[in-house]
Amino acid sequence: MAQAPHELPALFHGATVEPEDARSILRHQKDPVYGFSYSLNPYRGCSHGCRYCYVRQYPAQVSGAERGTLHGIGDWGRWIAPKMNAPELLWRERHKLHEQTVFMASATDPYQPIERDLRLTRRCLEVLLRCPTTRVIVHTRAPLILQDLGLLKAFGQRLSVGFSIPTDDDTVRQVTEPDAPPIPTRWSTVERLVGAGLRVNIAAAPLMPMLDPSAFARRAKASGASSVWVGRVGLLPEDPFYALLRQHGWLHILEESYARCVRDAVASAFPDIRRRARREPLPEHRVVLPKRDPSIQPGLFDHAIAG
């Protein structure tokens, strides 16, 4: 198993590093429609700092509470809380995972830059590899995933990769996800993952402005990805992201007709998805924010896709 580093930087890529010991590492997803039974987040916070990220709302409620340093929504992307005991906790909780599916990660990107040094995601994967009946979905938008290619391949058919590509336009990405990897790099990463024999599903979610949805869908097909999921963005109450959309003339992405247009393009490129979707409708994005225990980290599809 890879070793944990002994020293952590106080700052990483401009984000403060706030290591913590988590109380638990597996979050049960009760609703079977989502296709996984547990989510696993080796980190809280995410230095990709996507401007629309649904997790932005939680830091003020949770992060740093035990140390008395609360983060506001404006801090999103500027702090990372690595769960330093994540692999050990997972090892202790692995008895829950017999014939279960684990989704990593629902509220952070498991391959954000600090993973290059900390290897928490890798060490969690090493635990999961030793759970032979457990299926794994790794979701990211970062080419750093390629550093674990050999490990990912060792899972065989019980692992798939979800890869976020919400737009075909890197100038949009520079506005909406300024600290996340460029779009061309994501396509080449998908191709390398597929070339290594991994099953990759693209998430065009939350859906951002596109130059040419049909070309996007054809590009996805050509990459070798197995599917594309299109999910609409959800806004928080008085969300500053709304002002950003208005400023750039992108409010059309909030309309169902825009999502339908992209879904139609995807369905043309992936006719097998169209058939599957008729049998098993994918979950619609939920905009309404439920009340919850602030000590519990949010889960995927509570609001939108992360990673």
Ligand code: SF4
């Ligand atoms: S959407 Fe994903 S990659 Fe972007 S900031 Fe949120 S958790 Fe990180």
